[in-house]
Amino acid sequence: MDCSMTSSVLSANYNTVLFEFGVILVTSKILYALLRNVYQPRVFSDLLLGIILAQFRVLSITNAINLVFGKIGGFIFAPYLFALGVEMDPFSLLDSPAADAVIAYAGIASTCVLVTLCHGAITSTSRTHTGIVHERSLRAFLGLAAALANTASPVLTRLATDLKIAKTNVGRLAVGAGITSDMVTTLLIALGSMIWRDSDADAAAPFAQPALTASVLAVVVMSAFMSRAMADWVDGRNPEGRRMRGFDLSLVALVAATLCWFISVLRLDINMAAFLVGLAFPSDGRVSRLLVSKINFVLSSFVLPLYVAHVCLSLRQTTDDIEVAGLKPDEGLRAYVMQLPFPWWKVFLATSMGTLGKLVGCTGVGLLRGLGWLEALALGMLLNVKGYFHIYCALAAFEAGIITDKSFMAIIFVVALNVAVTPMVGMGIASWARRSVQWRLMGLQHHDPSTELRLVAGLRGPQEVPTLAFLMESLRWGAGNGEIACYAVDMVQLTDQTASSIVKSGGLDGVTVVDEEVSEMRKLIGEALDAYRAECGGEGGKVKVRRLLALSSFPDMHSDMCICAEDAMAALILVPFHKTQCLDGTMDGGHFGFRLVNQKVLQLAPCSVGIIVDRGLGKQHRPDSTAQASVAVLFIGGADDREALTLASFMCKQRASVRLTALRVVQNATAQARAKARTSLFESKSKRHMPLAATTTGQEELQARADDKFFAEFYRKHVAGNKSVGYMEKHVADGAELVAVLRGMQGDYRLFVVGRGRDRNSVLTEGLEEWAECLELGPVGDILASSDFSTTASVLIVQQYDAKKHYKVIDEEFMPL
Structure with a gap:
């Protein structure tokens, strides 16, 4: 569909599109308010709503919604990755690893080893029997390993807050290891997208156009100096105790967007460019804190629920799946992938690889660090939590032809299942922490006057x-x-x-x-x-x-x-x-x-x-x-x-x-x-x-x-x-x-x-x-x-x-x- 047809469809139905957007946002908030009582994070309510919309086609013109996000979906996730990068400190990777960093590295390494051992089962073998990965390449293999090893640190941090485990020993280790794991794996995916961006054009030379790669790295380094100078200048114009000027904050955001656009001109994905610019941005300081706060508020309130609904509505069948299912071509083109036999084995395989990889590495290091068996297992389960970034990776891999429709659907269900189960682990940690505290009579009348x-x-x-x-x-x-x-x-x-x-x-x-x-x-x-x-x-x-x-x-x-x-x-x-x-x-x-x-x-x-x-x-x-x-x-x-x-x-x-x-x-x-x-x-x-x-x-x-x-x-x-x-x-x-x-x-x-x-x-x-x-x-x-x-x-x-x-x-x- 060309741009003129897209514009005509949107012009004719913009009232309905706005109404559907409003329904999605309101319903998402209602679901979140209900599920929050059982400590479910926002990503689960968004996924649940998207799956319901994709399965029952509740809204009438979902094509128009996909058209809207089809036009802007290429860069809609960039603010999320930029804010994620700002919250991270890349220089911490150069320091001697602390306990949480060692646990993060162990979880990443064990997950990659497990994906390597299962490499034969996860790649496609024929047209009628497809694995999780449709493309047999190093790019697809490393991308799947990094995605499974990734920890959704924003979701984990919010769960630690809601479940009151942030002050426990396991909670502090999980939050610290989660952000380290998130930073390392996302950085690996960004570097991979930089290296293999021209693999389709020149498969024989995966390191094609090294000058462009060097240019991207130079712009990232330049972004670090520019962003720090910009933040210092804005801090000087807005001293502590005074409200930040909206114009100054908007100027910082404009400079960051310009740097992202400049990197994307060098043929790097705009979303990965946003992450690299955010990583180069100073993580401390008043400007960074306020910028992250404003971006996350807009994303969680408006953008991400609509984005997840768009992703779930994008589950379509391909010609191969139509023939396997025995459907007519005209029926298949209008059918949702959820009408096909559900790929339970793919869900089981993807869940097993991600969960076992985290459990083996994190539990082993946790035991060496003095944790008990239950606490070490709980630490591994917490670091296996998924989130919005995994949904983005699944959609990007599907659009790049790396995974099939069924694998796309399986990954979406894996994320939803993983997020739903993780709060139960957190509640178990809280219960163990409470029982581990030796109880005594506490009150002024029972206080020992010789102690503080x-x-x-x-x-x-x-x-x-x-x-x-x-x-x-x-x-x-x-x-x-x-x-x-x-x-x-x-x-x-x-x-x-x-x-x-x-x-x-x-x-x-x-x-x-x-x-x-x-x-x-x-x-x-x-x-x-x-x-x-x-x-x-x-x-x-x-x-x-x-x-x-x-x-x-x-x-x-x-x-x-x-x-x-x-x-x-x-x-x-x-x-x-x-x-x-x-x-x-x-x-x-x-x-x-x-x-x-x-x-x-x-x-x-x-x-x-x-x-x-x-x-x-x-x-x-x-x-x-x-x-x-x-x-x-x-x-x-x-x-x-x-x-x-x-x-x-x-x-x-x-x-x-x-x-x-x-x-x-x-x-x-x-x-x-x-x-x-x-x-x-x-x-x-x-x-x-x-x-x-x-x-x-x-x-x-x-x-x-x-x-x-x-x-x-x-x-x-x-x-x-x-x-x-x-x-x-x-x-x-x-x-x-x-x-x-x-x-x-x-x-x-x-x-x-x-x-x-x-x-x-x-x-x-x-x-x-x-x-x-x-x-x-x-x-x-x-x-x-x-x-x-x-x-x-x-x-x-x-x-x-x-x-x-x-x-x-x-x-x-x-x-x-």
């Missing part, structure tokens, strides 16, 4: 660092010799834009986000934490702050926090309240996503939890200030109040910056009478269930005795004979009097420490839950966090770790209090 105190703190922005610094400085002297380790977790919502900017990181995160806004936020948080350590906490290495990233959707972000606390064996998780204080002193409506995170952390945390309602505590009282902050701890009773009192006891030792007052609220005569009447009424209604009533009453008595004993010990250690710690006792009758007592204290203290009161069954808080707006704070914490309480008093609501989550409790009486 470990905290996990969630941060939404740099404005929350001052209060965290104050709490760290106040608590660390309750640990052994003032040692504290804080795992500062940046809480970042995983959106399509942030997902497109995920790249490998060299730190503990395993991966990081190069989006400009996220990078700027993390930079400001880091500067604030560094300032705290420099001012007052850095002496002798006693204060350790480790930076981590919780990159998840809000329903899953709690998992990052809990996994971090479990791995670090932390005693306390600190998370910010989902509401923040406005300029007029009131609390805003809050963010529902962060509220959901807090609720799930309270429910599933492996240690104690503290929710911070910040009203400028850190700004009013800096850790290096000589002024004392007035802190009040409220004790009514229950496990959470005992944990809050333990936290306050840690603060007692920091007398330079904290003046603590312990307030114990007890029942007056009226409240005691109401409590006795309530107990009598409960027992009378439970005559038919006397064991239950006896157990409940017994637990209340045990809790009361534990409260008295615990507070008496606190008084003996920290209040008696200590003028720096105050003590007050208030006798109240009900919740109204309790609220009145708290309101009378609101102007005297800058921080209230209270227990959440999950298991508290006191007449003093009866009825307060009915008026509570945020039940996750408990009845007292909700009152203190409300807008009409105070504009200057911050609140720390504490929940003690519930050991019953890990113990199989037969009788409550055997639980430690």
Whole structure:
């Protein structure tokens, strides 16, 4: 079909084409949203949609879609390969190989050896019996070996993020080895396309026109100098802290596109040229991060779903397959290849070669590196993951006549099957990693005072660092010799834009986000934490702050926090309240996503939890200030109040910056009478269930005795004979009097420490839950966090770790209090 006919078809049907494009994009997003719940990456939802379209021909004018991508399909994959090249550092190949690089090389070598051994079975032998490769040539053999040995590093990095395995030993090795494997094999394919680009014209001389090859290499070297100079110039025009100018970023993209076009003029494939230019582009720097983020966002949101649909719709029959199938020529020309007998043996052979090759090499090296059998096998399975690049290679090989239609279809199904199975391996790794951590009771009450105190703190922005610094400085002297380790977790919502900017990181995160806004936020948080350590906490290495990233959707972000606390064996998780204080002193409506995170952390945390309602505590009282902050701890009773009192006891030792007052609220005569009447009424209604009533009453008595004993010990250690710690006792009758007592204290203290009161069954808080707006704070914490309480008093609501989550409790009486 000539260009005029193509243009006329598109002109007549452009409305329908746009509608079909919209249907494909919307359906792809819906499928991804559904399959994401089982940790399937975006490439699987795109492939599934493409296979459905190719099988059932749901859309009416798929010919028009193929015509559109037939015109632009030759260079549609170039931006993807350019962004892939920018994320890679080719100079790392010149360094002495690290553990992840050795694993990558072993996987590549073993896969190539296996393809060599199966060379006879994978090449064509006759017209009626075809192997995977239709062309018997060194080009076809090496191309298949490199494609099977390739690891889709963007897919693997995203899976490591979603499955929370990026911080595990296997996860870090897999991400590092994946990007090395991807870089080496893609570079080999690019060099092969450079060498054999004229093989059809001059088969006797595969190294034809060496001058053109040398010219391509010279342009790539020139691209390295030009791109670095361009990036430095743009960085100078856009200093840190200012938003990047759109014109400058567009200029960089235009220069990169011009270099790619210039290389393609030298008769090299435009897509491979884009990869080489990206590889020559500096991988670090603000320009590179932002350029990769923007390109990946556009590709994942719009281009790649349409490209995969085009690839799947390109599965057509050839004349040979028509004759084998016994179809008439006119039927075959309109038939899809999926109507032919499915090439199961090709799918099995291609899957076996790729999987066994990775398993043999990676497992062997993993065992030599000290991994267990299961972990080494899982590492090999993760490095075998396929992605968009394999789909591109399959289409390019099919259009070049290297593979047949059935082989093309088999490879597409291999990629889909491989991507669907890999998340299961990741979930297995996460399960093994969790079980390998030796569990112990984690909480402030169970903390060994001779060891360092470990905290996990969630941060939404740099404005929350001052209060965290104050709490760290106040608590660390309750640990052994003032040692504290804080795992500062940046809480970042995983959106399509942030997902497109995920790249490998060299730190503990395993991966990081190069989006400009996220990078700027993390930079400001880091500067604030560094300032705290420099001012007052850095002496002798006693204060350790480790930076981590919780990159998840809000329903899953709690998992990052809990996994971090479990791995670090932390005693306390600190998370910010989902509401923040406005300029007029009131609390805003809050963010529902962060509220959901807090609720799930309270429910599933492996240690104690503290929710911070910040009203400028850190700004009013800096850790290096000589002024004392007035802190009040409220004790009514229950496990959470005992944990809050333990936290306050840690603060007692920091007398330079904290003046603590312990307030114990007890029942007056009226409240005691109401409590006795309530107990009598409960027992009378439970005559038919006397064991239950006896157990409940017994637990209340045990809790009361534990409260008295615990507070008496606190008084003996920290209040008696200590003028720096105050003590007050208030006798109240009900919740109204309790609220009145708290309101009378609101102007005297800058921080209230209270227990959440999950298991508290006191007449003093009866009825307060009915008026509570945020039940996750408990009845007292909700009152203190409300807008009409105070504009200057911050609140720390504490929940003690519930050991019953890990113990199989037969009788409550055997639980430690």
